[in-house]
Amino acid sequence: MPNIRTVTPEELARQREIMAETAEHNAALPAPPLAFVDTYGCQQNEADSERLRGMLRDMGWGFTDREEEADLILLNTCAVRGHAELRVLGNVGALSHTKRAKPGQRLALCGCMVQQPHMREKLKASYPYVDLVFGPHEIWRLPELLQKLYTPHRGRIYEARDIDGERYEGLPVLHTPGVRAWLPIMYGCNNFCSYCIVPYVRGRERSREAEDVIREARELIAQGYREIYLLGQNVNSYGKDLGSSLDFSDLLRELNALEGDFVLRFMTSHPKDASEKLFDTMAACPKVERHIHLPFQAGNDRVLKAMNRGYTAEAYRRKVEYARSLMPDIAITSDVIVGFPGETEEEFRDTLSLVEEIRFDMLFTFLYSPRVGTPAAAMPDPFGKAEKQARFDALLALQEGISRETQAAHIGNVYRILVDGKGDKPGRLTARSLHNRLIHLEGPEDLIGTFQDARITAAATWNLTAEPLKGEWNHG
Numbered sequence: 207m208p209n210i211r212t213v214t215p216e217e218l219a220r221q222r223e224i225m226a227e228t229a230e231h232n233a234a235l236p237a238p239p240l241a242f243v244d245t246y247g248c249q250q251n252e253a254d255s256e257r258l259r260g261m262l263r264d265m266g267w268g269f270t271d272r273e274e275e276a277d278l279i280l281l282n283t284c285a286v287r288g289h290a291e292l293r294v295l296g297n298v299g300a301l302s303h304t305k306r307a308k309p310g311q312r313l314a315l316c317g318c319m320v321q322q323p324h325m326r327e328k329l330k331a332s333y334p335y336v337d338l339v340f341g342p343h344e345i346w347r348l349p350e351l352l353q354k355l356y357t358p359h360r361g362r363i364y365e366a367r368d369i370d371g372e373r374y375e376g377l378p379v380l381h382t383p384g385v386r387a388w389l390p391i392m393y394g395c396n397n398f399c400s401y402c403i404v405p406y407v408r409g410r411e412r413s414r415e416a417e418d419v420i421r422e423a424r425e426l427i428a429q430g431y432r433e434i435y436l437l438g439q440n441v442n443s444y445g446k447d448l449g450s451s452l453d454f455s456d457l458l459r460e461l462n463a464l465e466g467d468f469v470l471r472f473m474t475s476h477p478k479d480a481s482e483k484l485f486d487t488m489a490a491c492p493k494v495e496r497h498i499h500l501p502f503q504a505g506n507d508r509v510l511k512a513m514n515r516g517y518t519a520e521a522y523r524r525k526v527e528y529a530r531s532l533m534p535d536i537a538i539t540s541d542v543i544v545g546f547p548g549e550t551e552e553e554f555r556d557t558l559s560l561v562e563e564i565r566f567d568m569l570f571t572f573l574y575s576p577r578v579g580t581p582a583a584a585m586p587d588p589f590g591k592a593e594k595q596a597r598f599d600a601l602l603a604l605q606e607g608i609s610r611e612t613q614a615a616h617i618g619n620v621y622r623i624l625v626d627g628k629g630d631k632p633g634r635l636t637a638r639s640l641h642n643r644l645i646h647l648e649g650p651e652d653l654i655g656t657f658q659d660a661r662i663t664a665a666a667t668w669n670l671t672a673e674p675l676k677g678e679w680n681h682g
Contacts (some may be wrong), residue, residue, distance in 0.1 A: 232266030247284025371409030545594030
């Protein structure tokens with residue numbers, strides 16, 4: 207059984223005490239110290255950064271988006287693929303110049319990348335100007351860690367306990383302004399897919415209590431957020447560790463019943479745990495999106511078994527068929543890994559066949575990236591980069607053709623959309639349908655945050671264009 211500990215009220219009280227002491231100190235300064243917080247990777251990392259910013263705010267820090275102005279640079283890192291780590295290390299190397307130009311500036315790294323022992327050793331050996339390193343399990347200890355960091359003659363600080371995870375609630379969050387709010391419902395993962403580093407760096411599954419999730423959702427809705435994004439490495443496993451009969455579908459129904467005009471989105475869903483009950487709930491709840499991101503990763507059963515995914519290609523097909531029988535308009539997106547160790551050309555063609563059959567709305571495609579410490583990293587891999595790239599290009603071309611056709615089929619359809627931001631040109635805005643499709647429209651910025659009835663007038667491979675259903679947008 208996982209060894210998951212609940213952080214004690216006394217430990218959390220100590221962090222709040224340090225926050226208050228630091229805020230008092232910073233209030234006496236001529237100007238508040240400034241923090242630059244940058245996030246790499248997934249939405250869960252974005253949510254973690256909002257918690258880091260919340261604690262910094264309550265400690266009296268201000269914020270800047272300019273590295274050269276910052277007194278503290280905090281990079282929240284990702285370890286899912288090698289490219290993400292290379293980006294972080296490249297940027298860390300460049301930050302040596304800002305530290306030289308601004309004496310007293312501190313550089314801190316946190317998150318999944320630095321939870322890996324070999325990456326911490328690399329930082330120690332090659333990046334001596336990094337002052338503070340801490341893993342995902344230490345986020346709630348930020349006040350204490352900064353107190354240590356600013357203790358004279360303390361030296362470099364490395365904190366990354368090798369634990370299954372901890373539970374805690376009650377620390378401040380500074381949500382990003384806008385239409386969308388990230389709402390974590392659980393942390394960690396129990397699946398141990400053979401290619402994935404996440405369970406090793408984020409620990410085992412820890413669900414938040416339903417009343418805490420519902421309370422935070424109410425607060426977000428009251429603050430004016432219109433898109434509540436429920437986050438977890440595998441949201442379909444929600445509640446299994448709580449000893450309660452309430453599962454993810456039940457939580458969706460509870461949230462759907464809250465007062466207010468908003469949409470509920472969620473990610474990520476693991477196919478082995480995506481139940482008929484989940485699809486029944488999605489069909490029955492009007493505020494729950496008609497979209498599911500359901501990563502299948504490979505279309506061949508031998509490869510799926512080697513990946514430790516826990517389902518077959520046929521089982522995946524049956525889930526999609528059931529979802530579409532209830533919601534014919536449901537949007538289905540997915541992830542695919544190309545070039546998993548030992549995957550043959552024939553096995554890869556099973557992936558192409560599955561894509562042709564299901565006709566996904568969108569695919570996120572990745573070349574396999576070995577992760578130190580995972581079983582797949584030790585598997586024999588006889589195929590070269592050029593062969594894998596050719597497969598990747600073939601998959602991308604297939605999906606682009608499917609997307610062009612499926613997108614064009616939306617022309618003339620009427621959707622209720624949520625206007626969520628500025629577009630790439632003056633007077634242009636972006637929106638999302640309940641199916642999470644990206645939509646462009648023309649209109650004033652005061653439409654952002656409103657729901658509109660729109661007719662689709664044009665389609666591109668990855669986006670749609672809309673006009674108001676009744677000739678003009680609703681400003682009321």
